[in-house]
Amino acid sequence: xxxxxxxxxxxxELPHAxxxxxxxxxxxxxxxxxPATHQPVGPQDLAPLFPMALIQQEVSTERYIEIPxxxxxxxxxxxxxxxxxxxxxxxxxGTPARIYYKNEGVSxxxxxxxxxxxxxxxxxxxxxxxxxxxxxxxxxxxxxxAMACQMFDIECRVWMVKVSYYQKPYRRSLIQLWGASxxxxxxxxxxxxRAALARDPNTSGSLGLAISEAVEVAAADEAVKYSxxxxxxxxxxxxxxxxxxxxxxxxxxxxxxxxxxxxxxxGSNFAGMAFPFVRExxxxxxxxxxxxxEPTACPTLTRGKYAYxxxxxxxxxxxxxxxxxxxxxxxxxxHAGGLRYHGMAALISALVDAKVITGRAVAQTDVFKAALTxxxxxxxxxxxxxxxxxxxxxxxxxxxxxxxxxxxxLFNLSGHGHFDMAAYDAYLAGELMDFEYPQExxxxxxxxxxxxx
Numbered sequence: 001x002x003x004x005x006x007x008x009x010x011x012x013e014l015p016h017a018x019x020x021x022x023x024x025x026x027x028x029x030x031x032x033x034x035p036a037t038h039q040p041v042g043p044q045d046l047a048p049l050f051p052m053a054l055i056q057q058e059v060s061t062e063r064y065i066e067i068p069x070x071x072x073x074x075x076x077x078x079x080x081x082x083x084x085x086x087x088x089x090x091x092x093x094g095t096p097a098r099i100y101y102k103n104e105g106v107s108x109x110x111x112x113x114x115x116x117x118x119x120x121x122x123x124x125x126x127x128x129x130x131x132x133x134x135x136x137x138x139x140x141x142x143x144x145x146a147m148a149c150q151m152f153d154i155e156c157r158v159w160m161v162k163v164s165y166y167q168k169p170y171r172r173s174l175i176q177l178w179g180a181s182x183x184x185x186x187x188x189x190x191x192x193x194r195a196a197l198a199r200d201p202n203t204s205g206s207l208g209l210a211i212s213e214a215v216e217v218a219a220a221d222e223a224v225k226y227s228x229x230x231x232x233x234x235x236x237x238x239x240x241x242x243x244x245x246x247x248x249x250x251x252x253x254x255x256x257x258x259x260x261x262x263x264x265x266x267g268s269n270f271a272g273m274a275f276p277f278v279r280e281x282x283x284x285x286x287x288x289x290x291x292x293x294e295p296t297a298c299p300t301l302t303r304g305k306y307a308y309x310x311x312x313x314x315x316x317x318x319x320x321x322x323x324x325x326x327x328x329x330x331x332x333x334x335h336a337g338g339l340r341y342h343g344m345a346a347l348i349s350a351l352v353d354a355k356v357i358t359g360r361a362v363a364q365t366d367v368f369k370a371a372l373t374x375x376x377x378x379x380x381x382x383x384x385x386x387x388x389x390x391x392x393x394x395x396x397x398x399x400x401x402x403x404x405x406x407x408x409x410l411f412n413l414s415g416h417g418h419f420d421m422a423a424y425d426a427y428l429a430g431e432l433m434d435f436e437y438p439q440e441x442x443x444x445x446x447x448x449x450x451x452x453x
Contacts, residue, residue: 005087007249009080014072019240021275021347022233023063024282027354029346030321033308038452041318048219049226051127054120057234065237067119074118074151078107079241083249088377090397097400097407098255099393102246102273103380104414109174111383111415112269113144113229116238120227121148131155131224133217135185135210137265137340138164138385139171140415141229146180156180159187159213161340162205170419185210192216192314206330207265207341212314219316230266231311231320231345239272242412247276250410257288257410259396263388264292264301264359267345269414275347277410278356290357291396292348293388295367297435300325300344301352301359303442308452309343319450322349323359325437326445339385342445360392363434367391368427371417383415384423 022029031040046055057065067075086099104112124132132154136142142158149156158180165172165184175182185205186193192212196203203209211228218226228235250256260277262270274290281288294301300323309324311317322343329342344352351357371387373394374380382390389411400407417424426432 005085007083007085007252009245009248011076011080013245013248014076014079015067015241015244016072017064017066018237019244019276019279020060020063020065020237021278022061024279025347025350026282026356027350029350032318032320032346033452035310035315035317035319038319045318049215051123051129051225053123053126054234057237058232068122071119071122075115075241080245081106081242083246083253084378085253086378089374092373092377093394093397093401095397095401096404097397097409099397100250100253100255100257100408100410101393101413102242102410104242104269104412105380105383105416109140109144109147110418111140111144112239112242112272112412113141114147115241115272116229116235116268117141117144117148118151119238121145121152121154124225124227125152125154129154129225131157132227133157133159133214133224134227134229135159135161135207135214136229137161137207138383139168139175139419140383142180142182143171143174143178145227145229146175146178149180150178157214157217158182159185159210161185161207161210162203167422168419174419185213187213190216196313203330206313208311208313208327208329211312212316215312215316216314230268230341231343233347235268236271236275236345236347239268240275242269242272243274243276246273246410247280255408258407259289259291259409261291261293261389261392261396261409261411263339263385263414264294264344264348265339265341265385266343267292267348269412271345271348273412274357278351291360291392292352292357293360293362293392295339295388296361296363297437298325298340299361299437300342302361303437304344305446305449306349306353307449309449311343315450319452320346322346323352324449325442326448328445328448339388362388362391365427365432365434368424368432370394380413381417381424382413383417384420386414386417389413
């Protein structure tokens with residue numbers, strides 16, 4: 001079976017439960033703190049933004065949480081997703097390494113994001129919520145939430161980071177196609193947006209700022225809730241269907257990964273793939289390596305500080321202990337729009353601090369070079385975000401070629417790049433440039449971290 005190009009599971013093998021790594025964390029995860037009092041937040045502090053079922057999942061230490069039947073029914077539209085053996089890529093690289101990838105681009109929205117969008121909207125619907133606000137970077141989360149809200153008949157409003165709003169017009173169109181409204185962030189409809197435009201009318205925006213706008217609107221109206229596409233514990237929880245399926249598929253292949261790779265912005269697709277394998281590493285005393293890959297332009301794990309910080313620019317969200325570049329961070333307009341967040345999921349940050357996961361940063365032009373190699377060998381055009389994982393998988397395979405090591409490599413292809421042709425056009429025209437975030441700018445942003453005792 002290890003030589004098969006594609007390894008499929010039947011619908012009956014769709015996971016029945018999400019895996020909650022909080023039950024098995026090898027290190028303590030510091031609690032989120034109230035933005036004003038700096039005391040640990042309780043359920044009632046989060047109630048204005050989230051339905052109680054999601055708040056309970058956020059703080060749960062239960063090892064497995066059952067997936068509701070209504071959620072599984074929708075996930076079956078595209079799940080289980082296929083696992084591929086990248087034989088053509090292996091051949092092109094001349095490597096003894098075995099390369100596998102989980103293809104999350106088969107979802108209707110083209111990425112892994114619907115795995116949690118469907119779950120979050122379901123729980124909102126069960127509590128009578130009629131309207132949800134959110135932010136989106138590259139548009140993958142915004143389109144996934146719009147699709148889920150359409151399925152459950154809930155209004156959806158999306159604030160899209162301005163640079164991506166104009167770079168990726170078809171993501172914007174997809175959001176509207178599924179019935180949601182979308183605004184470029186910063187916008188004139190919120191205090192946070194107006195303040196940002198007053199400071200810099202030409203700002204390209206940031207995820208932290210878009211979060212501020214969406215949270216501001218939700219917090220001001222009892223009938224509205226807020227939804228986040230990454231970072232939070234319950235979001236990472238919902239994504240573990242990826243890794244649970246991959247474990248079964250690797251067993252069918254008669255193989256097991258030596259290294260598990262994923263791109264990271266807030267961390268959801270990486271966690272979804274990696275966490276079930278982290279569990280296996282701890283239970284079976286394995287030495288599996290986990291590589292979380294980010295852009296050099298937004299080096300949260302590799303150069304950021306592990307500290308308490310706000311999740312948004314305005315300081316409205318709880319303080320989270322995470323690897324951060326500072327909530328004031330404004331990223332460059334690289335085309336991997338989903339990887340431009342200033343912070344990282346608390347769970348991933350804690351595992352990096354415990355040296356279970358390793359961060360790695362790669363440059364934009366190297367990423368697109370890897371994307372072209374992948375498209376020309378495996379036939380799939382990857383999202384620029386996903387191409388960060390491809391870049392690192394190729395690098396690991398080339399290392400194996402040098403050493404003669406028969407390494408098994410598994411990465412998550414978090415989405416396709418069909419709406420990213422402008423980025424590929426720019427790369428093919430030689431117009432893309434590499435950007436390394438300046439230390440001076442980072443120091444300035446980190447100087448504004450909240451003082452937490």
